[in-house]
Amino acid sequence: MALPALMKILLTGLLAACSASIAAPLPPDNRVPGGIAVIPLPEYLSENVSVRFNDMDVPVMTTGRERVAVVGIPLSSKAGEQLLELREASASDSLPFRVESKSYPEQHITLKTQEHVNPSPEQLARYEREAAEQNAVYRRFTPGAKEWPVFSLPGRGPFSSPFGLKRFFNGEPRNPHAGLDIALPEGAPALAPADAVVAGTGDYFFNGRTVMLDHGNGIISMLCHLSRISVVPGQTLKRGERIGLVGQTGRATGPHLHWTVSINNARIDPLLLAPTP
Numbered sequence: 001m002a003l004p005a006l007m008k009i010l011l012t013g014l015l016a017a018c019s020a021s022i023a024a025p026l027p028p029d030n031r032v033p034g035g036i037a038v039i040p041l042p043e044y045l046s047e048n049v050s051v052r053f054n055d056m057d058v059p060v061m062t063t064g065r066e067r068v069a070v071v072g073i074p075l076s077s078k079a080g081e082q083l084l085e086l087r088e089a090s091a092s093d094s095l096p097f098r099v100e101s102k103s104y105p106e107q108h109i110t111l112k113t114q115e116h117v118n119p120s121p122e123q124l125a126r127y128e129r130e131a132a133e134q135n136a137v138y139r140r141f142t143p144g145a146k147e148w149p150v151f152s153l154p155g156r157g158p159f160s161s162p163f164g165l166k167r168f169f170n171g172e173p174r175n176p177h178a179g180l181d182i183a184l185p186e187g188a189p190a191l192a193p194a195d196a197v198v199a200g201t202g203d204y205f206f207n208g209r210t211v212m213l214d215h216g217n218g219i220i221s222m223l224c225h226l227s228r229i230s231v232v233p234g235q236t237l238k239r240g241e242r243i244g245l246v247g248q249t250g251r252a253t254g255p256h257l258h259w260t261v262s263i264n265n266a267r268i269d270p271l272l273l274a275p276t277p
């Protein structure tokens with residue numbers, strides 16, 4: 001074979017290998033509220049086994065010859081034994097696993113706009129409609145690749161508020177911080193943290209201008225407080241593509257990018273997925 005022809009074959013093969021979707025190693029097994037349980041499945045289970053936790057489908061990934069369930073553990077989870085449900089056409093079983101306790105630190109935030117601390121009944125009704133809209137996205141399960149997706153941070157800046165903080169607004173306790181805040185200047189690009197389909201966009205009372213991304217297999221991202229949204233629902237995105245610009249819309253004390261990750265409708269620590277610089 002002539003050398004140029006051989007080179008062409010090698011090069012074509014190499015390019016094909018590069019353009020195929022890259023699989024990331026599985027996330028670390030971290031069985032705490034807001035963490036992830038990586039649970040190998042017994043070999044006897046069929047390909048069609050349905051794996052569920054808290055009545056939600058769980059992503060099942062393949063690594064080599066092994067199949068593993070990657071289970072998101074809600075922040076509200078109690079420490080102790082939990083059950084992974086396994087259902088096949090003819091039988092059902094469950095796999096117990098233990099969740100350890102974890103106490104997250106407290107954060108006290110002062111807000112100048114009192115309406116974001118104590119919303120009016122109308123604002124609360126609006127919030128409830130918007131939460132229902134967002135929860136519908138969190139409950140989506142789009143079957144996808146059996147390899148764990150590669151994640152990277154949606155913006156490069158210092159972390160201003162970690163995941164899991166028990167929050168107090170003007171001294172009053174509120175829901176824990178279900179995402180990671182990255183401090184970025186107004187107008188900085190906000191990027192897709194992994195390959196995704198845009199699952200929804202909105203302009204919400206607390207979250208401001210928001211983009212929700214479906215990474216497949218019940219893995220969902222939400223990016224909030226944007227000044228501008230530059231994607232539309234249904235659009236397909238590659239990791240690192242721009243979804244909008246950083247801002248401080250909604251309940252924010254300054255420009256930053258809030259990133260939530262949810263697996264099987266459980267919000268988990270995004271830093272378990274994305275390598276930190």
Ligand SMILES: [Zn+2]
Nearest residue numbers: 179180181258
């Ligand atoms: Zn936040």
